[in-house]
Amino acid sequence: MTTPAGSGSGFGSVSWWGLSPAVDLQAESPPVDPDLQADTEHGTPDLSVLLLGSTDGRHLLRTLARAALWPQRRFQFYVLENNLEAVARHMLIFSLALEDPEKMGLQEKSETFLEMWGNALLRPPVAAFVRAQADRLAHLVPEPDRLAEQLPWLNLGALKFRERDALEAVFRFWAGGEKGPEAFPMSRLWDSRLRHYLGSRYDARRGVSDWDLHMKLHDRGARVIHTREFRRWRDTGVAFELRDSSAYHVPNRTLASRSPPEPSWGAHCSARVLGGHRHGALCGLRHRSGRRKPPADQQRAASQATPLLSPETAGEITLHNVTEVFREITAWWRPRAAQGDPEQVRGDGDGSPEPAGPALESFTVHFLSLGSAQTLHHKSCYKGRFQLLYVACGMVHLLGPELGACVAPGGRLIVELAQYLVDLRQEQLQGFSTKVGELAQTAGFAPHPGAKPSETLARFYKAGDSGSGCMDLTVEPGTPPP
Template identity: 45%
Template sequence: MTTGAGSSFGTTCWWGFSPALDLQRECLESSMAHLCLSQDDLPELNILLVGSVDGRHVLRTMSQAHRWPQRRINFYIVENNLEVLGRQLLFLSLALESPEKMGLQEKSEMFLELLGNSLIRSPTAAYLQEKSDLFIRYVTDPDFQQRHLGAVDLSALKFKERDQLESIFRFWRNPDPQAFPIARLWDLRVRQYLGTRYDARRGVCDWDLTMKLHERGARTIGGREFSRWRDTGVAFELREGVYHIPNKTLASGRLLRHKGELVPSRGYWGDIGTGPFLPFGIQSEEPSLLKTINGIPAKSAQEISLYNVTSLFHELAARAPFPPPPPIPEGASGAALAQESPAPNPDPDLQDHKAACPEHVRIHFLPLGCTARLPCKSQYHQHFHLLFFSCSMVHALTPELQLVSAPRATLITGVAAGICPQGYADH
């Protein structure tokens, strides 16, 4: 499996390589026929997500749950590193902020910044610091967490993992930009990948975009936005503000060998090959966004991403589809796709940060890499009606998992669901 630091995909996956899915739509009718009733007499749909990374499937399934017969949905999430788990908690918390605390446009822009930008604006950095304080309370005080984010269940995490999560959130809270010098780390990452081709990086960038992304269906990704992201790590410039503060959620740790000894090091070990455009920027329910003019997409991946995320957050709060966008004059900013709304007004009192939890949805975070142990636990016997394995975690899909699959369960793999990087597909 060629996904080391020297490859373009890195060793830490920060965003998915497939578009966000409504998992109720993907679940086979035969799977739905075998749903059991929960204690409140609702059909119960249990979904196992292994390596979904950014929570995009959870968010879309939650936002579109009103389109389907009412069910109790349980998500069980397994990842292979705690930084990714922490980011999913951040995205869920952001998505569930009440409209009174944060407007729709600000929420959508902040989500995309934190998802895929190496550098973020000052308001986004302030929000991240504020949430880091809250998350530290979550992992150290389960009762507090249940009162304020009751849709999430962290009880299955080991105490060691909780301690490590607390350290991660403390690092996110650190205001010192030199704690994570992402501009230098990004350049080192690009140099490591390109090697002797570094001086020809413009040509390599065009080749990667055309031959690795456009040829696999991601034609909405434009050359200018892809080149900007490859050079700086900034994928979404949604405001005219200054993007100058390192996005510490993209930091992860590794053990590096130095003078014969393994030394812990924190850096950027993620993707520089595809970019964060695939989860929300290459497909849409709104067909006007996917039109082409003379064979060239009329909208960029950034514009499509902003509309899709805005639509998702609107539907999550309003339980109604987002109205289609009006015709936008040529040259208008992508931000015009989102509705104007007031900027967030964070309250320093943690007790007031109560998220609007969706009804009949429960999100369980399981211990790292625990898929091999699930068949040994009786509570998971024939439990999951849908199983999703990302292309980076498909090696964890073993025959023993039939024991935890419900009769006629649905299986989705990242290899089939989206643009699978060659290194992962080779596993």
């Protein structure tokens, strides 16, 4: 593919970040009839969601953060990716999000998440955390009993044995089996990817960067991205500079992927390549920047404290929003008794109080086998099971009658659009949206009549025999019921 900036050979084949804002999956799903969907063991309605190519877990974290605003439900998240490195990043991200608050404070957790998630280079403390968690997961993956005991929210039962072995090898590489930055020379690989993408315009990369930001991303609504942020990220791969720039020098191994010719995660580490985003250094910070601005009083305070810096840069807004998400998740897990709510405490046999807050069984993340999207409908346990189907931009080609058969009547479909791919012109974006509509219709879905217009997501529903699956169109997606 030839692009306006170069040959396009630096796009890559692995997505590390999504192209759309995080959404509350509970707000996007149809209401569940408790009489039909209640789990007989727990007495709580289930919400089953199938996500294709969500890549970074943002939708799952957002859903858990907003769970306290909705009636209690048990979440069954089924995640299907096209590479095991993305599965490993999901597991690492959730291990961090559910880390005990007494072991890691809220600010440290938020900063660690952003650096691990979006930076090509890490600070030594963050790199040490990644190594420790990766070593722990590498020992748990081949032992199902210990995995179920220590990570009850995780289910790898649908993965094949060879996929589990490869997943263990990914974690062992992250844990630093091959010492030193020469095992994964991130800076050199990032520069190589940029050279391949820009081609003959590499020497004018600063001008290309400014053009992509101001004439494309800003025109599409991503004005929160500052020029310095975008230029730094495209040149070095460091999206969030939360400390002094000299502190970032350890390669982020979670952004490593196998090149297609490489048969396994063997000892030839020099053959590893930077997986990068599906479109390499193209899309900038918008798709992984904050979705909500800080409160007005916080903006004013920040502008008074640092009048030369905008309080609304993408990095600052992202840090604020991620901190709020982790704060809400922590509050959701915290025993209700600690919040001073005696009515939510029940006693056990000896009269001692027991917290009645959500248990770890409130949600489960099931990882499905790679390449199983076209065969799920053959299994009776998946046919008509899901109330919501999410399909990422890079996996739209899998949308068809086979996936449609896995969605229950009255269920919903969300498709991620390509709004923030800077190399696509307006007519190409429109053509992509049209193609999405055609594929959704082929899969048995129709445009949602009351969905709020969106440039990043297309919403559809599957017609059913009962009207119970239709959402109250007066409730805007993302807004909990009163």
